[in-house]
Amino acid sequence: MNNKVLYVEEKEIQNELASIRNLMERSSKFISLSGLSGILAGIYALIGAAFAYNIIYNYTSLPERGYVDNGAQATGLFFSSSYRMLEWKLIAIAFVVLVLSILTGIILSLRKAKRKGQPIWGKTSRSMLFYMATPLFTGGFLILIFIYRGHYSIVAPASLIFYGLSLVGASNFTYNDIKFLGLCDIILGLVTACIPGYGLLFWAIGFGVLHIVYGSVMYFKYDR
Amino acid sequence: MKIPFEKLDKAFENRLRLQIMSVLVANDRYDFNSLKELLETTDGNLASHLKGLEKEEYIVVHKAFLGRKPNTTYESTDKGKKAFKDHLDALEQLIKQQKKT
Numbered sequence: 563m564n565n566k567v568l569y570v571e572e573k574e575i576q577n578e579l580a581s582i583r584n585l586m587e588r589s590s591k592f593i594s595l596s597g598l599s600g601i602l603a604g605i606y607a608l609i610g611a612a613f614a615y616n617i618i619y620n621y622t623s624l625p626e627r628g629y630v631d632n633g634a635q636a637t638g639l640f641f642s643s644s645y646r647m648l649e650w651k652l653i654a655i656a657f658v659v660l661v662l663s664i665l666t667g668i669i670l671s672l673r674k675a676k677r678k679g680q681p682i683w684g685k686t687s688r689s690m691l692f693y694m695a696t697p698l699f700t701g702g703f704l705i706l707i708f709i710y711r712g713h714y715s716i717v718a719p720a721s722l723i724f725y726g727l728s729l730v731g732a733s734n735f736t737y738n739d740i741k742f743l744g745l746c747d748i749i750l751g752l753v754t755a756c757i758p759g760y761g762l763l764f765w766a767i768g769f770g771v772l773h774i775v776y777g778s779v780m781y782f783k784y785d786r
Numbered sequence: 787m788k789i790p791f792e793k794l795d796k797a798f799e800n801r802l803r804l805q806i807m808s809v810l811v812a813n814d815r816y817d818f819n820s821l822k823e824l825l826e827t828t829d830g831n832l833a834s835h836l837k838g839l840e841k842e843e844y845i846v847v848h849k850a851f852l853g854r855k856p857n858t859t860y861e862s863t864d865k866g867k868k869a870f871k872d873h874l875d876a877l878e879q880l881i882k883q884q885k886k887t
Binding site for chain 2: 571572575576578579581582585586587588589590681684685
C-alpha cells in the first residue's frame with residue numbers, strides 16, 4: 563500500500579524535474595532553429611559554388627589560371643575587360659545564395675517555433691541574433707573593404723572565419739552543436755588562408771558540405 | 787526510512803513559483819511579459835507569485851522604462867539560487883531513497 567503511494571510520488575517528482583529542465587532550456591535557448599534549413603543552405607551553397615566554378619573557369623584557359631593577391635595577379639589572368647563582369651557575376655551568385663539561405667532559415671524556423679510553442683521574436687532569438695550579427699557584419703565590411711583594395715584572396719578565409727565566430731557566439735543561445743560547426747569553419751578558414759587559390763573549394767566545403775552534415779545531425783536530433 | 791521532506795523549500799511548494807525560479811536561475815534577467823508568455827499564466831497570478839519570491843529575498847526587481855513603457859525585469863539573488871539548488875537536491879534525494887527501498 564505504502565509502496566504504491568511512494569511510486570506515484572516518485573513519478574510526479576521526476577516529471578517535475580523534467581519540466582524544470584525543459585523550462586530552463588526553453589527560457590534560455592532558441593530551440594526553434596531548424597536543422598532542415600541548414601541542409602538546404604548547404605545545398606544552395608554547393609549549387610552556387612558550382613556556378614561560380616563554371617563562370618571562373620570558362621573565362622580562362624588552363625595556363626592562365628591563378629589567383630589575385632595584394633592587387634597583383636599571380637599569373638596573367640585578370641584585369642581584362644571581362645574581368646569586371648566576372649566579379650559582378652560572382653558577387654550576384656553569393657548574394658542569391660545568402661538571401662535564399664536566410665529566407666529558408668526564417669521560414670522553416672517560424673514553422674518549428676509554432677510547433678514548439680516558442681515565440682520566434684523572443685528574448686532568446688534576439689540575443690542569438692545580436693551575437694551572430696556582430697562578427698558577421700564586422701567580417702562582411704572587412705571583406706568588402708579588402709575587395710575594394712584588391713586583396714581578393716582574403717574573401718574565402720575571412721568569410722569562413724567570421725561565420726565560424728558568429729556561430730560560436732550564437733551557440734550560447736541555441737543548440738550546442740552549432741559551436742562545433744563554428745569551430746570547424748574557423749579551422750577551415752585558417753587552412754584556406756595558408757593555401758590561396760583554393761578558396762572556392764574550401765568555401766564549398768565550409769558552407770556546403772559542413773552545413774549539410776550539421777543540418778542532418780540537427781534534423782535527426784531535434785527536428786522530429 | 788527517513789525522507790528529507792523538511793529539506794523541501796516551502797516557498798517552492800507552488801508549481802508556478804518553482805517554474806519562475808527555474809527561468810530566473812537559467813537567465814541573468816527576465817522581463818515580466820516574456821515570463822508571462824513563457825509560463826502561459828495571467829498577470830495577476832504571476833505578479834502575486836513574483837511578490838512572494840521577492841518577499842523571501844529569492845529575487846530582486848528592477849524597474850525601468852523603455853521610452854514610456856514600464857519594463858520590469860527580475861533577477862535571482864544568490865540566496866534564491868542556493869535555495870533553488872537545495873530544493874532540487876532534496877527532490878533528487880527523495881527519488882534516490884525511494885529507489886533503494
